Amino acid sequence: MLNVQIRRSHPDDLDKILEVQTAALRALSFTYDSTQVESLVRSQATARTAEDEIRVIAEYEGELIGYAAIMALKPQISGIYVDPRFVRQGVGSQLLEAIEHIGIERGYAIVNVISSLATVDFYKARGYQNPLTTGFYSEQKHWIRCVSLQKQLINIPKVKRWRQHSHRWLSGLKAIMVWLLFQVAVIAIASLVLFLIFAILVLF
Numbered sequence: 010m011l012n013v014q015i016r017r018s019h020p021d022d023l024d025k026i027l028e029v030q031t032a033a034l035r036a037l038s039f040t041y042d043s044t045q046v047e048s049l050v051r052s053q054a055t056a057r058t059a060e061d062e063i064r065v066i067a068e069y070e071g072e073l074i075g076y077a078a079i080m081a082l083k084p085q086i087s088g089i090y091v092d093p094r095f096v097r098q099g100v101g102s103q104l105l106e107a108i109e110h111i112g113i114e115r116g117y118a119i120v121n122v123i124s125s126l127a128t129v130d131f132y133k134a135r136g137y138q139n140p141l142t143t144g145f146y147s148e149q150k151h152w153i154r155c156v157s158l159q160k161q162l163i164n165i166p167k168v169k170r171w172r173q174h175s176h177r178w179l180s181g182l183k184a185i186m187v188w189l190l191f192q193v194a195v196i197a198i199a200s201l202v203l204f205l206i207f208a209i210l211v212l213f
Contacts, residue, residue: 011069011095011099013069013074015065015067015068017066025073026064029073030050030057030076032093034046037096040154045153049151051148052147057078061080063080064076064077064078065077065104067091067100067104074094075091075101075104076089077105077107077108078108079112084120084121086105086108089105089128091104112162116163117163119159119160121158122137123145124137124157132158137159137160141156142154143181143184144184146188
């Protein structure tokens with residue numbers, strides 16, 4: 010395991026965070042095509058400029074080589090990225106552990122994460138369970154398949170845990186329904202265009 014220093018990020022870390030994030034997305038997102046990847050590069054860069062997340066960074070020999078973020082107001086990990094030169098050396102695990110500690114400090118009983126298809130096994134190996142295939146539209150036009158997982162950080166009563174699981178499944182179902190409605194709308198528009206073309210040809 011690489012011996013890195015983990016600390017809270019500062020505002021002047023942002024440029025390097027975006028550089029590491031972009032490099033990781035382009036080098037490690039092999040389950041998505043180039044259009045999806047470049048859309049993620051842009052949308053995730055925008056997400057990092059928001060002020061609703063808490064970030065930690067990993068430094069090695071004075072260089073920022075990775076970061077992780079958790080939402081400030083809800084138990085959601087919003088990103089973990091490691092410089093491609095330093096993957097599979099324990100950096101991601103150390104970042105994840107640090108961000109989980111922040112979640113515990115904030116009283117998050119369960120933490121959720123939306124994982125890319127390529128990193129599901131990483132989270133499963135570190136105690137994340139209940140995988141649920143879902144997705145979202147990057148830049149409102151590129152469908153990104155992903156997997157939702159969660160991990161219990163603090164013991165909670167079974168009834169409350171069941172309610173949280175139910176809410177999560179409903180959220181996943183909502184994402185799938187949005188995708189289906191989008192596909193239906195595309196088909197309907199295409200059918201209407203074909204009908205109008207046919208009507209014009211018949212009339213003229």
